Amino acid sequence: MDINKMKKRHLLQVFELITRKGVKTEGVYEYHDIKASQDFDGYTCWLSFKDLTVTLLFHGAYDLDYKSEETLKIFFKKIANLLDD
Template identity: 35%
Template sequence: MKNELDTKLLLRVFDKIRQHGEHQNEAYTLEGIKAYTDFDGYTLYVEDALVKLSFGFHNQYHFDYESNSHLEAFEKKLLNIDKAY
């Protein structure tokens, strides 16, 4: 996902987190990754303690993180969830 988001991976992982994660306060958490939507469901949020990703209408997305190592660790978590579930 370096500089470009693999939207199919993200949507697949989001769905896996919702299917297999723990549901709490309108969000689902699986292996340290939290996934939820805004009130109308048009924007998806996927985050851990150090990285926040918002993904919305027309495949627009925004990462919020402080260092590249945080982003790399976040991406590894997403790939691990995709492989494990």
């Protein structure tokens, strides 16, 4: 699946929201069932929800890994709701 620029920006915004408002356990933040983590230098970030993992790389590159199309739809709906609050 290709993510347009708007969705990429939303992914970065929701990553920031989760790390700001979420509960941190062993280096992983969780907020509204979405987990956010990053490597030691912050150049690679991950968002995960159920069977979905989004890898956000430096300079806007990304990778999506998921098993269920339904999980992907729910994930994008959840992040839209979080950003609307």
